[in-house]
Amino acid sequence: xxxxxxxxxxxxxxxxxxxxxxxxxxxxxxxxxxxxxxxxxxxxxxxxxxxxxxxxxxxxxxxxxxxxxxxxxxxxxxxxxxxxxxxxxxxxxxxxxxxxxxxxxxxxxxxxxxxxxxxxxxxxxxxxxxxxxxxxxxxxxxxxxxxxxxxxxxxxxxxxxxxxxxxxxxxxxxxxxxxxxxxxxxxxxxxxxxxxxxxxxxxxxxxxxxxxxxxxxxxxxxxxxxxxxxxxxxxxxxxxxxxxxxxxxxxxxxxxxxxxxxxxxxxxxxxxxxxxxxxxxxxxxxxxxxxxxxxxxxxxxxxxxxxxxxxxxxxxxxxxxxxxxxxxxxxxxxxxxxxxxxxxxxx
Amino acid sequence: xxxxxxxxxxxxxxxxxxxxxxxxxxxxxxxxxxxxxxxxxxxxxxxxxxxxxxxxxxxxxxxxxxxxx
Numbered sequence: 001x002x003x004x005x006x007x008x009x010x011x012x013x014x015x016x017x018x019x020x021x022x023x024x025x026x027x028x029x030x031x032x033x034x035x036x037x038x039x040x041x042x043x044x045x046x047x048x049x050x051x052x053x054x055x056x057x058x059x060x061x062x063x064x065x066x067x068x069x070x071x072x073x074x075x076x077x078x079x080x081x082x083x084x085x086x087x088x089x090x091x092x093x094x095x096x097x098x099x100x101x102x103x104x105x106x107x108x109x110x111x112x113x114x115x116x117x118x119x120x121x122x123x124x125x126x127x128x129x130x131x132x133x134x135x136x137x138x139x140x141x142x143x144x145x146x147x148x149x150x151x152x153x154x155x156x157x158x159x160x161x162x163x164x165x166x167x168x169x170x171x172x173x174x175x176x177x178x179x180x181x182x183x184x185x186x187x188x189x190x191x192x193x194x195x196x197x198x199x200x201x202x203x204x205x206x207x208x209x210x211x212x213x214x215x216x217x218x219x220x221x222x223x224x225x226x227x228x229x230x231x232x233x234x235x236x237x238x239x240x241x242x243x244x245x246x247x248x249x250x251x252x253x254x255x256x257x258x259x260x261x262x263x264x265x266x267x268x269x270x271x272x273x274x275x276x277x278x279x280x281x282x283x284x285x286x287x288x289x290x291x292x293x294x295x296x297x298x299x300x301x302x303x304x305x306x307x308x309x310x311x312x313x314x315x316x317x318x319x320x321x322x323x324x325x326x327x328x329x330x331x332x333x334x335x336x337x338x339x340x341x342x343x344x345x346x347x
Numbered sequence: 348x349x350x351x352x353x354x355x356x357x358x359x360x361x362x363x364x365x366x367x368x369x370x371x372x373x374x375x376x377x378x379x380x381x382x383x384x385x386x387x388x389x390x391x392x393x394x395x396x397x398x399x400x401x402x403x404x405x406x407x408x409x410x411x412x413x414x415x416x
Contacts, residue, residue: 004384007391112349115356120349149399154392158382158410159403 005154017083021090028056046105053098054186058178058202060091065175065206069213085151088171092148099141102134133185140177143170162240179203224322233320233327239266239344240324247290249281253330257281257317260290260301265341267301268319268328274312303338366401369408373400377411 008014032055036048043051064087070077107117122132147168149155156164179199187195225235236250242261249258249271258271258281269290271281278294285291289298289307299306304314313336318329321342333339374393378385385392400407 004386005388005392007389007395113353113356116349116352119352123348145398146402149402152392152395152399154382154385154396155399157384158407 005152014083014086017079018086021083021087025056025060025090025094028059032056046101050098050101050105051186053094053101057091057095057098058182060087060094061171061175061178062202062206064088064091065171066209069209072213073209073216089148089151092144095141095144099137102137106134128184129188131184133181133188136177136184137181140174140181143174143177147171147174175206221323224320228320228322228327231329232331233318233329235322235325235327237326238324239321239326242266242326243284245285247281247283249279250328252328255317255330255332257328257330258283258290259319259326259328260285261344262288262301264344265301266319266321266326266344267339267341268317269299269301269304270315270317270332272314273297274306274314280314302341303336305336363401366404369404370397370400373404373407373411377407377414380414381407381410 029052033048033052036043036051040047064084067077067080067084067087071081103114103118107114107121110117112120118134118138119132122130122134124130124132147170150159150164150167159167182199187199228235234252236252236257236259237248239261242248242259245262247258247260249256251257256271257268258279259266259268262285269280271279273280273292273294275292275295275297278292278297280290280292280299283291283293285301286298288300290301291298297306297312298310299312299314302316304316306312315332315335316337316339317332318339319342320327321344326342374397378388378393
């Protein structure tokens with residue numbers, strides 16, 4: 001069960017985000033079109049649209065790729081992450097303008113299907129200066145379309161978070177294709193060192209931010225794991241391997257432990273039912289309680305106590321979740337001891 | 348090469364046309380069956396998810412079939 005979908009879950013923050021976003025986009029468009037008119041006064045309207053939309057989408061793609069690592073490096077950038085999907089869709093729409101006008105201008109005037117013409121009009125695959133760069137841009141645009149088309153929460157739920165995430169990692173492939181599209185396309189004609197410099201600076205900024213964010217995350221993870229080991233925790237399994245509202249049993253340091261996943265939480269209790277020693281880890285969570293698969297005896301996952309008026313109690317164990325892995329301290333707590341469950345990050 | 352590209356583009360067009368027809372039927376009769384959170388949603392929501400439906404319609408055809416069986 002969940003809240004019904006809305007086209008857009010508008011709130012004041014999202015509206016402000018979009019207003020600022022489109023003011024920035026307007027500013028970039030104005031700047032680039034003015035520059036084009038100054039540098040190339042003879043430019044046609046179609047070419048102006050093609051170039052300005054290309055430059056605007058290219059800048060926005062860099063912004064999109066930089067927001068993630070920036071937010072990981074410094075939480076003050078988190079507000080930029082808040083409505084990144086609108087930024088992504090806006091970037092795609094601008095890239096689509098570039099793609100559509102380019103195809104119309106360069107491929108729609110012959111008697112060959114324009115899409116077919118993109119792939120067949122230039123066969124110089126061996127040449128760098130005459131490489132059919134439009135194919136690279138076309139494939140990048142398809143990837144960006146796939147991402148924009150599946151940006152609604154409906155897709156996150158119906159494709160599954162894992163597939164959705166994998167799909168949206170395609171932005172890096174699209175970025176690589178766009179860099180190659182620019183390098184083998186526009187920069188073969190506008191080959192002033194300044195343009196190559198701008199391309200290099202943009203790519204370096206994106207790559208460097210990702211490397212720094214990764215180093216920082218690794219440091220944090222290493223510290224968390226070192227602390228966990230020092231506190232006696234042992235890494236046991238992946239969170240994803242535990243069924244939702246179910247459990248996995250592990251046997252470590254002579255302890256038979258059932259690890260339960262429920263309501264976005266993880267708790268661990270002794271894996272043996274007090275009734276007739278049934279395997280609790282083969283049971284599931286029913287009405288918020290661990291339920292023994294043999295005779296339905298129930299226990300509260302956080303403290304291992306049977307709900308009142310019953311009096312059975314299980315040993316409990318401390319748990320942590322680090323980087324998608326469950327860590328358990330195999331030293332049992334006294335029976336019925338409350339242990340704070342590990343909270344899983346929301347997908 | 349050109350012949351192969353033409354065939355791929357034709358298949359893509361046919362796939363998209365089937366997707367359009369499927370989406371119209373699916374939005375009318377199958378969407379809520381497959382995902383109950385889509386109950387009482389507006390045409391704007393359906394419009395937003397329709398481009399993705401043109402790509403992933405076979406997945407939803409399968410889900411619809413399973414939900415009905």
